[in-house]
Amino acid sequence: MQRLTGLRGLVDAYDGFILDAWGTLHEGGPVLPAALDAVRRLHAAGKRLAVMSNTPQLGPVLARRLEGQGLPSDLYDFPFTAGDLAHEDLRAADGPWFAGIGRRAYHLAPARFPDLLPGTPFTPVDRIEDADLLVNGGPDRDDLPLSSFEALFRAAIARDVPMVCANPDRAIVNQGILTMCAGELAAAYEALGGRVRYYGKPFPGVFERTLERLGTEAARTVVVGDGLTTDIAGADAAGLDSLLIAGGLYADTLVTGSGKLVDDLEAAVRAISPVARPRYAVPRFAW
CATH class of the missing domain: 3.40.50.1000 (HAD superfamily/HAD-like)
Incomplete structure (x- = not known):
């Protein structure tokens, strides 16, 4: 090195x-x-x-966010995100992994990450008991411990609901504070016996x-x-x-x-x- x-x-x-x-x-x-x-x-x-x-956000959303943080979009050629890749697959919803999966999705994510399901054949549902797919964009609140998701995950796994993870990061440093990301939730889901498809680095x-x-x-x-x-x-x-x-x-x-x-x-x-x-x-x- x-x-x-x-x-x-x-x-x-x-x-x-x-x-x-x-x-x-x-x-x-x-x-x-x-x-x-x-x-x-x-x-x-x-x-x-x-x-x-x-990020589970789509590229144009990331570009606008970076612009607001001080990075003009004309200084780089394009953004590309884990969310872009996940959204492409969700929009197509084909291939062996999606075979047999229904079209009702429970979207777990912060309110600021709403973009993964629009434009796809999946209908959002509010209860995991009604879902055929769990789309994971990260914790819906930054202050929740990992243990708070166990009941949700066990209910999904009991029905063999697979998970799409649109951000493999397990944690980020947010202005000096270590913050849990979707990848940590996905790892916990797998540890409980759930199936996960990852998108991104x-x-x-x-x-x-x-x-x-x-x-x-x-x-x-x-x-x-x-x-x-x-x-x-x-x-x-x-x-x-x-x-x-x-x-x-x-x-x-x-x-x-x-x-x-x-x-x-x-x-x-x-x-x-x-x-x-x-x-x-x-x-x-x-x-």
Whole structure:
């Protein structure tokens, strides 16, 4: 793993940059100034840029949110999200996995994530007892413990209701607070015996679709993100190089109090994810 202080050393090596959003560009609040500067410089250098997020929101919604946080949409080429991929499959509702699944869906998600079911053949229902499918966009409230979902999940599993997980992230750092995401709910559902279909990083589809839209060669494209089990592991599986933002989700373990990479970074990374192999690492997303 090559230790870097910023992205300037990668400009000549790559034509395409696939950028994570949460933990890389921002931490729940305004876009980080150093990140905005780096995106501006990459754009000025003529690089192809995609913002690829595990949010269950659709790409246009993400773009508007990022605009409000301070990232103009004309600085990157397009957004692509786990929600986009999930919505495409829900809209088609075909293939072996969807065979035999009825068209009534219980949508578990915050009120700010309403976009997964409109435009699909699935009718939303308010009771899990009436559902054929559980669509998971995350906890409906940030203050709920994982245990509060057990009764809902057991009721669904008793009826063999499968789950679509539209955000594999298990947690994010939201302005300094670790917050549970849809991936944690999906893991609990599986642990109770439920069936789950995941969309987004690190699972197949999202990297391939993003690379196809970027139009850059795989060997000239790098994935940038703070998630070892999502951004980095997914890049590895897709055959793409990756740059780990060590000061994101795992900042307490991978970055010193003075903001530098820890001395034995490789061992610290392996302790978190034995399979993730970032090619590069920086303390934060900066030029």
